[in-house]
Amino acid sequence: xxxxxxxxxxxxxxxxxxxxxxxxxxxxxxxxxxxxxxxxxxxxxxxxxxxxxxxxxxxxxxxxxxxxxxxxxxxxxxxxxxxxxxxxxxxxxxxxxxxxxxxxxxxxxxxxxxxxxxxxxxxxxxxxxxxxxxxxxxxxxxxxxxxxxxxxxxxxxxxxxxxxxxxxxxxxxxxxxxxxxxxxxxxxxxxxxxxxxxxxxxxxxxxxxxxxxxxxxxxxxxxxxxxxxxxxxxxxxxxxxxxxxxxxxxxxxxxxxxxxxxxxxxxxxxxx
Numbered sequence: 001x002x003x004x005x006x007x008x009x010x011x012x013x014x015x016x017x018x019x020x021x022x023x024x025x026x027x028x029x030x031x032x033x034x035x036x037x038x039x040x041x042x043x044x045x046x047x048x049x050x051x052x053x054x055x056x057x058x059x060x061x062x063x064x065x066x067x068x069x070x071x072x073x074x075x076x077x078x079x080x081x082x083x084x085x086x087x088x089x090x091x092x093x094x095x096x097x098x099x100x101x102x103x104x105x106x107x108x109x110x111x112x113x114x115x116x117x118x119x120x121x122x123x124x125x126x127x128x129x130x131x132x133x134x135x136x137x138x139x140x141x142x143x144x145x146x147x148x149x150x151x152x153x154x155x156x157x158x159x160x161x162x163x164x165x166x167x168x169x170x171x172x173x174x175x176x177x178x179x180x181x182x183x184x185x186x187x188x189x190x191x192x193x194x195x196x197x198x199x200x201x202x203x204x205x206x207x208x209x210x211x212x213x214x215x216x217x218x219x220x221x222x223x224x225x226x227x228x229x230x231x232x233x234x235x236x237x238x239x240x241x242x243x244x245x246x247x248x249x250x251x252x253x254x255x256x257x258x259x260x261x262x263x264x265x266x267x268x269x270x271x272x
Contacts, residue, residue, distance in 0.1 A: 013258035068108035076118035109150030193245035213257025
């Protein structure tokens with residue numbers, strides 16, 4: 001293994017798992033991959049129809065190899081649902097799950113992937129959509145704190161170009177999300193180190209100022225947004241080289257919390 005790959009492996013901290021049935025169908029393979037990559041956190045999609053026992057068994061086994069599991073969920077229309085119905089259902093499910101589980105089977109936190117800019121409301125009533133998003137995260141923080149869970153959120157790299165002025169105050173949306181959650185993952189979907197560094201450095205500074213840590217997420221899945229966005233057509237060693245440059249650039253900054261790969265299935269499919 002080359003130096004870049006070795007260095008990078010110590011900085012890759014997390015990945016998304018969008019297919020929860022994988023913990024049933026491919027549990028051993030999944031845990032072997034997680035262990036090989038020495039992942040600290042797994043963001044695992046919640047399917048509320050699955051029995052608690054399936055999550056309990058997987059979380060316990062992941063914990064035995066040093067990996068914490070976070071409950072992953074969210075969709076753009078969550079901000080439009082009456083009284084935050086979908087999020088409230090998730091929190092109720094989690095509360096019930098935690099109560100009925102032993103400590104080694106607990107989720108470590110909640111990882112929300114809510115993208116309000118994909119709704120029609122983002123265009124039709126921008127200020128209202130932003131306010132609804134802030135309301136959702138504020139409620140999520142209250143709910144997770146009541147369960148002693150960490151709250152994380154995914155945001156796009158351009159949120160620092162969005163500003164708000166409402167009863168939450170006035171300021172930069174990226175900084176607001178960083179300040180009002182425990183940890184943020186920025187979707188820095190570029191496949192060159194220089195581009196990744198450029199689009200995240202402001203947010204790393206925000207995170208440091210708020211004594212938080214920001215995780216830099218990169219893409220390995222197909223996208224129709226251009227060849228510069230994903231590592232899908234590159235080797236993993238090439239990706240590791242670029243990410244090692246990113247990690248070296250930010251590693252001494254207090255706001256840097258590591259790297260994440262989106263997502264596990266596509267990461268596994270790229271060539272070494």
